[in-house]
Each structure stands twice: as structure tokens, then as C-alpha cells.
Amino acid sequence: MFAQFFENVRQKAPLIHNITNYVTVNDCANMLLACGASPIMADERDDAVEITAICGGLNINIGTLNQRTIPAMFAAGKRANEMGHPVVLDPVGAGASGLRTDTAVQLLEKIKCSAIRGNISEVKTLALGSGTTKGVDADVSDKITEENLDETVNFAKEFARRTEAVVVITGAIDIVADGGRAFCIRNGHPMMSRITGTGCQLSALTAAFVTANPEQPLEAAAAAVCAMGLCGEFAHRRLTELEGNATYRNYIIDAMYRLTPIALKEEAKYEMR
Amino acid sequence: MFAQFFENVRQKAPLIHNITNYVTVNDCANMLLACGASPIMADERDDAVEITAICGGLNINIGTLNQRTIPAMFAAGKRANEMGHPVVLDPVGAGASGLRTDTAVQLLEKIKCSAIRGNISEVKTLALGSGTTKGVDADVSDKITEENLDETVNFAKEFARRTEAVVVITGAIDIVADGGRAFCIRNGHPMMSRITGTGCQLSALTAAFVTANPEQPLEAAAAAVCAMGLCGEFAHRRLTELEGNATYRNYIIDAMYRLTPIALKEEAKYEMR
């Protein structure tokens, strides 16, 4: 299943519009190219709406949002909805400031999202409408563990039911849930958190997978999460003792460029809950 | 000839002002440093005008244009014209949205450009004043092939005559034309299209080469295109089986850092039409 989803990305080469932060935007673009999709970025309202119209999917990331780009997010999201294009929302830093929390909450109210991807603190903030986040990382108190996994899965399913979106919560264990089922994914490597933007890249990747597989957004998002995690694993194996997070960043994108559908199918580690 | 042009870049170390998109800006800066030039970026109108004045050349790239930066492009372009500095225009995504098409067309009307660099779809859009572009990549229907090469060369020369700019159309075969002559260049590697920003980098590089060789913009632009293509070839030879587009991106910039004028002269593959 995952193999076919990945094949579809490579064959359809979906064009993904990203309204995203300027910190990790280059890595998001190269990750989309690595997986077989094509990136385009626009954040001026009218431009963003037109660009959305020629794309297959939209990835909204609020990482360095501002008063000029926020209206572009809403307008592009609305247009994507009108055209039936998948929309992925990455609520970067929701809970860390009022502007981020409010924008993410309102985006979710006004825009039908196919998938929401964040860390547990960000997603809890979205679900509650308020929250506390340590910057762009999850609070330690929120960490997903074997002990609280079932509870977190239930939270994700409930939030997915309410939003009618696939909910992707990434952490030591990743959860990808719709209202009824959840993938608990154990791919990835802890060092991925020592690179800026692996979460942003995954959101872009999720948009590509869901756009190429619109009928099965849950499985498509899970495939994207497994693919990203696997690339983190493969890239880590290549690291030599002098190499650190900058090289690791490149190796992860390289790994996506070289990843085969077969490897994704065989190495994906998940269970359903 | 190309060897001397490249020597001039390294010896004069021209300072190039880039008003460019935030997706590929870091790579443009490192590519300029790699070739021996120096980059500076400013996009607030008054700042951009002053920075233009202390630079040798200006590179305008509309990749993530917005209502704040568009006036900076016009004002900086005007100032560069007043000072007799070369201006390169990269109409990223012209044809993909009204704002991009209109901005590019108006920049070309108001600003005297030394060179215009884009893919065939973008350049056709500029020439016609309207067009359709698949995002930031050329339409398949527009692809430059051996069959339509003469026709495309004639189009490029005609557009160059009209704009009095060197017209650089990049694709499987690159065309660099003024009103009378055209270089058809066969350096490069298809994998360059799997990295974000190789076109943006080439536009920055073209600005550096034309600024260091202002008397011969056609040949200088052709040298830049050959140099970029060669770096794509050299970098590709270094790639091992685990390496992908992220490493390739680095290798291309590395190759420019290491490229010698002699190698450029000897390995440049072009014919005149």
C-alpha cells in the first residue's frame, strides 16, 4: 500500500504550493523535489490564490507568519477548498504566542484541512484553543511515551473526528489518525530534532503524498511519516564521527531522493490502534 | 575568451545586489561567493536603492515578490540604470499568475535590462505579455529540442532585439542570444532540475559575469551559463549511490568554487547559430 502511494507521488509529480516560513523553506523545496513532487512558493495574497489554483495541493505553515502573509493563508486555503485540493496545516509554534494560536485556530475554523501536522504541544493547543509551547518544540510534559500512547491516540482520533482532518502528531512515536483508526509509527531517529525544519519538511511531504493519493488521506499521510522517519534512519547510518547536524540535514534529503517504494514498504514500522 | 571573462569576475570581485526570493537566496549568495563575486541583499525600497548604488550590478528575481518588494525592484532598477550598472531580470513564474506576469512585463518596460534569464515558458510569457506556466518549471509543450532549436533561437534573437537585452533561455539546451548572434549551449545535467534554485543561482551568476565584463554582455552571459552547466556536470560525477539532490546542490556550488578559467574554456560546449 505504502509502496503504491509513493509510486503515485513519483508518477504524478504533484505541484505543491507552500505558504511557509523563511527559515526552512529551502529544505522544504528540496525535500519535495527529492520525493518526486514539485514545489512553488507564493505568499502575497492575490499571487497565492492564483498559484494555489495551478497547484495540486497546498501546505500552510505558520512558522514566520505576519500580517501580510496571514491573509494569503486564508485566501489560498479558501481557494484550495473551492477546488477540492488537499490542504495541510502546520501550526508551528501554536501555543507560543497569541498570534500563532489564534491564526492556527482560525485557519482550522475557516479552512477544511485534509491533514494537520504538528508536535503534541501544538496539536493540543489547536484542540483546546489555547496552550503553552516551548517555542517550536514540544513541552517535556507533553512527550509521547508508551505509557500515554493510548491516551494520545484517543485524543488524536477525537480531534480528527471533530476537524474531519487526518491528525499527524510527531514525536518519539508518531501518531497518524483519522476519526476511526490510528497508525503508531516507530520510524525516525532522535537526532532529527537537532536539525531545523524536519517537521516543516514532513508537512510538505504530507501534502505531496495526500495530493497524489487523495482518496486515502490517512494512509497517504502515514506513508509520508514513515518515509520521513526512514530517511532519518538511513541518513543516520551514513554519518561518520566528524559529521553533525548540517550533513545529517543533507543526508536525509538525499535519502528521500534515493528511497524506493519497496524499501518504504519493507522498512515502515507501525501498528494500528 | 570565456577564461578571461571568468578571470575578470575573480579579479574584480563585483558586488552584486540581489532582490530575490527567500526560497533560494542562501544558495544564490554562496554561488556568488563561489565564483569570486560578493552578494548583498536588500528589499526595502529606500535601502535597496542605496545598496544598489554601492554595488556593481543588480539581480532582480521575482520568485516570492510582494507589494512591499515590488516597488523596491522598480526603484533599484531605475537607480542601477541611472548609474549604468548591469541589471539581470529573472521572471520566476511569469505566466503562472497575473501578479508575476504583470510585474515582469512592467519591469521590462521600465527598466533597461542587460540580461533576462528564464525558462522558455517564462520568456515566452514576457515576450507575449501573457502565458501559461506550470509553476516555476517550463511547460512540456515548450521544451527546447533539436527540432525546434532554430525556431527558438530566432525567437530569442527577436526578443533580444526588441528588449536590447541578452536573452538567456535555459533548458535541456541553453540559448544565449542578442539581436544578432546566439550561443547554443550543451553543458549541464538533467538532475539540476531536481534541485531548487539552480536557475536563480544562474541569474545571480550572470549578473556577476556581466558586471565584470560590461562591454561584452552576450559573451559574458554565455560564459556564466557554460560555467553553471559545467559545475552541474562536474558535481554529478562526484555523486555516489547514496547521494541525492541535497548533496548535489552542495557539490555544484563547490564545483564553482574550484572551477578554473582554463577548465571553463576547455569544457564549454556550444555552437553559434
Place this chain on the structure above:
Amino acid sequence: MFAQFFENVRQKAPLIHNITNYVTVNDCANMLLACGASPIMADERDDAVEITAICGGLNINIGTLNQRTIPAMFAAGKRANEMGHPVVLDPVGAGASGLRTDTAVQLLEKIKCSAIRGNISEVKTLALGSGTTKGVDADVSDKITEENLDETVNFAKEFARRTEAVVVITGAIDIVADGGRAFCIRNGHPMMSRITGTGCQLSALTAAFVTANPEQPLEAAAAAVCAMGLCGEFAHRRLTELEGNATYRNYIIDAMYRLTPIALKEEAKYEMR
């Protein structure tokens, strides 16, 4: 001493808010992660103020300043001052345009900075309230040499007394001074100037070191400068003959990721003046 300062960065993992340019922002984020700190970026005024409040330190870099982000710099700086958080100012291009010079001078007047980091031309501009800078690089006429080192140290101390900030002037020899003492640091490699953003990365790093060692900002800033220089040296030793500035950029960040407090202590090359 330096070993302990570095340990403190790794153990406290300070969250650093960066209002910075879009050219080198990704490298700043990865450098902060490499040293053990965490980055966050916000540049919309209200957002920037709130994000400042949840961080430990603030790094203001005026590299691609604009009318929207300048108020964010002032408001965030004020908030950081109210909370007693260290603020680092990087006056990129001060002297190259009126907007840059004026903004940097006014930031210094309105915001209490713990440290100011720039090249000699930028810092002289700040000290005089006006100046000439060749883009983002120091003027040749300003270059720090053995001959003018004592004079430059005296200038740095005097400026430090006046601003009550640690003054960090980077060049062939780096100077880190407060009103009474100065570190003259001879780590680093000339090739670091062939990468965009090593100065920006050092400013971010300085913010991390000063935030983790708030009682000794002079020594903490000197430790950051030595650490950056050492990484430039270690990274250069890894370079093979085909590798250039793109790979060097990655190796420097990698070197910070792998740098040990012991190596910093043992390899730091400085004298007090």
C-alpha cells in the same frame, strides 16, 4: 573557563529568539542547534514580543531589515530588556545605507545590548553614527592587523564603556572587549569569509553563550568567538580538493555539533590586552 561556558550552553539549552535576515537564517538555526541551544524566529511585532518573553535571549540582526520588521526589533528588544534577557545586536551593513546605519544607531540608543557583533567597518559606523562600508564586508582600509591592533582594542574598549555592551569585532584577528579588558583571538580561517553568514551564525552563537552565562558576558562572548573560529579551522582540515564553500559551510556547523568543551579549552588561541 571556556569549557564550563560551553557546558552551560549544552546543559541549559537556551531558547534564542532571532529577528534576522532571510539570507542566512537557516544556517543560524542549525548553528544554534549544533551548539546545544534552540532557535526560534518571529518578526511580526506582537508575535516577536511574545516569543521574546518565552525565550532566554534575543539576537537582532538587521541584514534584510524592512519597515515591518524594524518595529519588531525595537519592541522585542524593549521586552527583552524588561525581562533582563541578554540582547545581541548584529548591525549587518551599517554604513552601507542610511536605513541600516540609522536603525542600528537607534537600536543601540533604545535597547540595552549585552553584546554587539560586527566587522570593524560596521562597528566603527555604530560608534561614529555614520560610516562607509563595502556592502556586508569590512573596508580594506579598516582591516585589523598586528600594526593597528592596540589602537583597535582601545577603540573597542572605549565603545564598550560607552555602550556598556561587550564589543565583538571580527576579522583576521577577533577582538572581544568590555570597558576594561579585551580578548584578542586568533582562531578561524580566511576561507570563512567565502561563505555567506558566518558572521550571522557567530552572532546567534554569541547570544546562546551569553544567555547560558549571563554573569560573565565578556568571557562568554569570547568563548563563542573561539568556538566559531575553531570550527572554521577543524572544518577546513576536512576539506578535500574537490570541496568548496558549500561543503565548508556544512562542515563548520558539523564541527560545532561535534566540538567538545575540552577541545574548546585546549585549542582556543587568545591573549588579553
